[in-house]
Amino acid sequence: MELISPTEIAKEKIEAVQDFSVLAGRSVANLFRYPRYFADMMQQADLIGVGSLPIVVLTGLSIGAELALNSANTLQRFGSLSLIGQLVSVGMVRELGPIITGLMVAGRNSSGMASELGSMVVTEQIDAMRALGTDPLKKLVTPRVVSTVFMLFFLTIISDLLGLFGGSLISTFLFRVDWRQYWNSAYQILMFQDVIMGLLKPVLFGFIIATVGCYYGVSARGGTQGVGRATTQAVVASSVLILLVDLLTTKFLMAIFSYR
Amino acid sequence: MAAPPITVDERSVPTETSRSPVIAFDNVSIAFEGRTVLDGISFQLNKGETKAIFGVAGSGKSTILKLALGLMKPDAGRIQVLGEDVTQMREEELFDLRRKIGMVFQESALFDSLTVRENVAFRLLEEGDVTEEEVEKPVRESLSFVELEKTVDMFPSELSGGMRRRVAIARAIITHPEILLYDSPTGGLDPVTSTTIVQLIVKQRDVYKTSSLLVTHRLQDAFTMAASYFDRKTNQMQPLPPGMRGEVPMGFLILRDGKIIFDGDVHELAACRDEYIREYIS
Ligand SMILES: Nc1ncnc2c1ncn2[C@@H]1O[C@H](COP(=O)(O)OP(=O)(O)O)[C@@H](O)[C@H]1O
Ligand SMILES: [Mg+2]
Numbered sequence: 001m002e003l004i005s006p007t008e009i010a011k012e013k014i015e016a017v018q019d020f021s022v023l024a025g026r027s028v029a030n031l032f033r034y035p036r037y038f039a040d041m042m043q044q045a046d047l048i049g050v051g052s053l054p055i056v057v058l059t060g061l062s063i064g065a066e067l068a069l070n071s072a073n074t075l076q077r078f079g080s081l082s083l084i085g086q087l088v089s090v091g092m093v094r095e096l097g098p099i100i101t102g103l104m105v106a107g108r109n110s111s112g113m114a115s116e117l118g119s120m121v122v123t124e125q126i127d128a129m130r131a132l133g134t135d136p137l138k139k140l141v142t143p144r145v146v147s148t149v150f151m152l153f154f155l156t157i158i159s160d161l162l163g164l165f166g167g168s169l170i171s172t173f174l175f176r177v178d179w180r181q182y183w184n185s186a187y188q189i190l191m192f193q194d195v196i197m198g199l200l201k202p203v204l205f206g207f208i209i210a211t212v213g214c215y216y217g218v219s220a221r222g223g224t225q226g227v228g229r230a231t232t233q234a235v236v237a238s239s240v241l242i243l244l245v246d247l248l249t250t251k252f253l254m255a256i257f258s259y260r
Numbered sequence: 261m262a263a264p265p266i267t268v269d270e271r272s273v274p275t276e277t278s279r280s281p282v283i284a285f286d287n288v289s290i291a292f293e294g295r296t297v298l299d300g301i302s303f304q305l306n307k308g309e310t311k312a313i314f315g316v317a318g319s320g321k322s323t324i325l326k327l328a329l330g331l332m333k334p335d336a337g338r339i340q341v342l343g344e345d346v347t348q349m350r351e352e353e354l355f356d357l358r359r360k361i362g363m364v365f366q367e368s369a370l371f372d373s374l375t376v377r378e379n380v381a382f383r384l385l386e387e388g389d390v391t392e393e394e395v396e397k398p399v400r401e402s403l404s405f406v407e408l409e410k411t412v413d414m415f416p417s418e419l420s421g422g423m424r425r426r427v428a429i430a431r432a433i434i435t436h437p438e439i440l441l442y443d444s445p446t447g448g449l450d451p452v453t454s455t456t457i458v459q460l461i462v463k464q465r466d467v468y469k470t471s472s473l474l475v476t477h478r479l480q481d482a483f484t485m486a487a488s489y490f491d492r493k494t495n496q497m498q499p500l501p502p503g504m505r506g507e508v509p510m511g512f513l514i515l516r517d518g519k520i521i522f523d524g525d526v527h528e529l530a531a532c533r534d535e536y537i538r539e540y541i542s
Contacts, residue, residue, distance in 0.1 A: 035386075120371075123367060123369060123372075124365045124366070124367060124369040125369050125370075125371055125372070127326070127331050127365065127369065128363070128365055128369035128370075128371070129371075130329075130331055130351075130354075130355075130358070131329050131331065131358055131361070131363045131365075132358070132382055132383050132386065132431075133355045133356070133358045133359045133383065133386065133387070134355070134382075134386045135351070135352075135355065139386075
């Protein structure tokens with residue numbers, strides 16, 4: 001194997017970040033330029049939203065149940081089992097709903113986008129599109145970004161609700177907490193800040209999933225092997241970025257809202 | 261085959277066509293990962309002319325076509341296409357210029373998520389507010405030109421390699437572009453299908469007077485084109501009468517080690533004494 005100097009590697013990485021920023025920026029700027037591809041957006045929304053629904057339902061339910069199961073034990077020791085609704089609610093809405101949904105959709109759609117666009121690159125379909133006078137960023141990337149942001153937002157809400165529902169099942173059937181009391185406390189604990197935080201995150205995560213997936217797709221090189229590599233890298237990179245951005249937004253918003 | 265909508269003479273007369281170049285490469289160089297692929301090449305494609313580009317695999321033939329479309333930028337040199345300098349243009353400006361150029365990619369590059377109809381109509385559907393019904397007529401016309409009307413509802417994956425190539429041609433010609441770029445249109449095809457495609461290219465040259473660059477490994481195809489014309493009466497490609505050999509606008513260009521070692525017509529090629537070229541054409 002050839003030895004590459006560290007400066008060369010650094011240069012490459014910086015260039016990659018630069019290319020990614022250009023792609024991400026243009027995908028947003030294209031929103032304000034004609035033509036807008038509504039049909040493509042709808043198709044993507046269907047693919048991302050409806051396609052991800054089963055897995056989001058499943059993970060939402062089980063994470064909520066899990067959360068309830070785990071906290072119930074601790075709360076019981078302090079004799080404050082009645083707080084379980086609040087715990088599940090805050091945990092789901094502020095943190096677990098967004099992150100679990102984000103990671104699931106990243107695994108499913110970031111890779112899907114990378115492999116789809118990557119195949120289009122290596123079979124020269126992207127070049128063909130440019131040759132036919134159409135901007136692939138407008139036709140392929142922007143609709144994916146818009147649809148992912150939009151759909152992840154709603155998928156996260158669904159996940160939150162199902163998490164709460166999963167938690168309620170555990171609380172009422174295993175720990176004999178009153179069903180009505182659970183939902184009341186779950187609802188009442190939620191403050192404006194929690195909801196904002198819980199709904200801002202999917203917007204950011206959706207943007208990360210689509211732009212990272214598309215970026216690795218369009219920069220795929222070297223045949224089918226390159227597409228495979230791009231696919232894995234897209235999942236890894238988008239998941240890591242989601243975790244990182246999650247931490248930063250949580251910290252940042254807590255500082256802004258001066259949390260208790 | 262469907263009759264083309266424009267009426268023209270039986271055979272094109274090359275000597276009278278205007279000599280203004282539609283594509284002009286001026287000292288163009290490009291390197292990939294430190295390896296020089298094109299080393300200061302210059303050539304011109306005249307209006308109405310079809311120029312065949314030869315060279316071994318990896319000699320930069322496809323790169324020339326991509327440079328002409330502005331799909332990649334050269335490291336040095338200037339490329340004029342239809343009077344505009346594509347090396348200086350931004351991607352957005354290039355989209356307008358590319359509407360006047362049709363390209364047939366080496367592996368067809370059909371959109372595999374779209375049907376044949378949507379592939380062929382792509383340009384029309386992208387260009388403006390046209391309905392599916394409005395594009396139906398040009399799509400049928402374009403597909404009948406390549407004799408593939410029956411495939412209109414199929415997906416590219418259901419077609420054979422030769423059919424895909426012909427659909428790619430139909431997609432490239434639907435707007436009757438001023439320039440056509442063919443990348444190895446007969447590569448890897450059986451002789452019968454190749455002949456069909458050679459006929460289509462000759463028809464574009466003689467009936468529609470389209471200027472084109474044609475990348476090919478098969479010298480035989482290009483010789484056939486230089487020795488034939490498209491007869492509109494019989495709707496067939498016919499061999500030129502003996503005295504008229506090479507009297508069609510057909511040029512040859514041979515690449516070697518990043519340089520152009522030959523650029524001329526079939527007579528000049530036959531008269532060429534260069535050993536490499538003699539070897540190549542024998
Ligand atoms: N986008 C690219 N990145 C890196 N190398 C390339 C690229 N395009 C072409 N090359 C290299 O340039 C050379 C010429 O390629 P090409 O023009 O496709 O040759 P051909 O004459 O067979 O069509 C090849 O060695 C190829 O590996
Ligand atoms: Mg090639």
